[in-house]
Amino acid sequence: MDLGAYRPVLANRDTRSALLLGFLIRVPMWAGGVILTLHVVTSLGRSYGEAGLVTAASTVAVAVSGPWRGRLLDRIGLRRTVGPSLLVQVVCWSVAPWVGYLPLVAFAALAGLFVVPTFSILRQVIIGSVPAEQRRTALSLDSSATELSFMAGPAIGVWLATSWHTGWALLVCELASAAAGFVMWLVNPPLTSGRPEGAPEAGHDEQGEGARAEAIAAPAVPGRGVAPRAVRGFITVPVAAVLLAAACSTLVLSGTDVSIVAALRSFGSTGSIGWVLALWGAGSLVGGLVYGAWHRSLSVFWLLGGLAATTAPVALALGVPSFAVLVTVSGFLCAPTITATVEQLSRLVSERFRGEMMGWHGSAMTAGSAVGAPVAGFAIDHGGWSWGFVVVSALGVLIAGLGWLASRRGREVAEPGPAAAAEASAVAAPASPDGVAPTDSEHGVPAATIDH
Known part of the structure; x- marks a missing residue:
């Protein structure tokens, strides 16, 4: 174990910014979840079961939106994906604390569908900001920061809900989360490493933990294995x-x-x-x-x-x-x-x-x-x-x-x-005029995968 592994990761400005921004976004997010439950039970006078239904509606909506929002990040980038989400969040949570139970369920579900994909964004930024050999260390820092925010958020939420009216507490928390999302929109951190697609990642250890070339790009050799669908x-x-x-x-x-x-x-x-x-x-x-x-x-x-x-x-x-x-x-x-x-x-x-x-x-x-x-x-x-x-x-x-x-x-x-790999190269590579296969054939084979 080498605690010095954290030094170069924390020295990376993009990684540092992502970790700090992640903490600031997640604290009000965790707090808002607790306040929402307390708001339904205390201010609306409903049961914990009904409060759970509100949370369930929001959770299902977030689960449904995940791949869709992620696909948008890949296709149109951070700002064009996050901008409309921020508007929906502000509108929904400005109204939701002051409505009845059924409209609250609807607003919570709508906000869940257009939630800012903060976990996806921040982890992409962290993965892209560090070399392959530092990836595990950087992601571990992100997980630790998430644990800290989870420990702080609910406590802050309970304090706000018991000190203020739950409607105001919910409004403040959700708008704080939207404000943190707006900061992320302004910063617009890079979601990719900037390396050309398929470029090798340096720093793999002796166990062969390299980046994996896509198996679907590999040529199939009859009788020797088929690329997976x-x-x-x-x-x-x-x-x-x-x-x-x-x-x-x-x-x-x-x-x-x-x-x-x-x-x-x-x-x-x-x-x-x-x-x-x-x-x-x-x-x-x-x-x-x-x-x-x-x-x-x-x-x-x-x-x-x-x-x-x-x-x-x-x-x-x-x-x-x-x-x-x-x-x-x-x-x-x-x-x-x-x-x-x-x-x-x-x-x-x-x-x-x-x-x-x-x-x-x-x-x-x-x-x-x-x-x-x-x-x-x-x-x-x-x-x-x-x-x-x-x-x-x-x-x-x-x-x-x-x-x-x-x-x-x-x-x-x-x-x-x-x-089989050698045979694949021999089959796929066109012969040069002097009968020697070129060394830069574009028909490569998959790189080694993680095999622990």
Whole structure:
């Protein structure tokens, strides 16, 4: 582990700006989510279930909009994508705090459809601003900054909602988020590295963690492997496996969140929920920083399996002290797992599809989060709080194993061996007049993929 790896990343002005801007955007975003729930319950006098429906409407809309907004980033750039979104956000959240329940649901859904794709934008900026060998470190910093904003945002939201009328608190938070988005629009950071498409990325380690040439561009050699079919130009079996891992990671996390609340209520320590969740987030923060300083990347499927495996022992806790320790340990692989999904996708997918890829990644994580809570809740209702941890852990281990097998199978199909590669070059390269194949044939073969 080399903490000095963070020095060149933090010295990069574009990376520094993206990390700071991300923190400023995400704090009011997390705060706004808490305030929205409190607004429905207190100011509108509705139930928590009805508050959950408002959140669900917004969440579904954000999940649907992810690939669409990402595709726009790829096609028309940051400013033309973000500009209309900012106008919709300002209009929706200027009106939404002062309307009844059903109009609020509609405004929340509309705002979700036109949400500024901040996670996609900032991660693209970070990926494009650093060399390949610094990518994991930079993304780990982003995950750690996200953890810090998640720890600060809800606390600020609760304070605002209890100090002011929830309508004003909601208005202030959402407009602050829009203002931060406007700053991003003004700065207009570059979303790509500026390297020519297909240019090699320097700095790969001895394990072969290079950027991957698109498998669909490789010539097929009869009998030696077929290039995989790609949906939308980039979604191959390995890519789909990583997206599944991203969804499963948030399934485990959202299920753990619900199970923590249920466990502490069972222990008669409801007042401990806040600081136990903070410890969970602190474990993730430390894990993210350690992973960023680690000497090599790890497969997302190994990390997901580890995240799930360390979640199961929480079910063995006998009281609040042991529960807090086990929860903190279970959080250690949260940020590394999320970081690994982004890093591995950035190597599997061509830069020209990166915006849409990040949109699908965000949608996958949103979908996993939406599934995890009810799955854990069902297990808790039928078997007690400990079963919430056990069930999401078992699902995580299962998906990690299946994803690893699918990804490995996809690589075997996509990549011919050395002999096949040589044959492909011999078949594809036209002979020169003196009978020697030229060395600059445009019919290349895929570069080595990540194989941990």
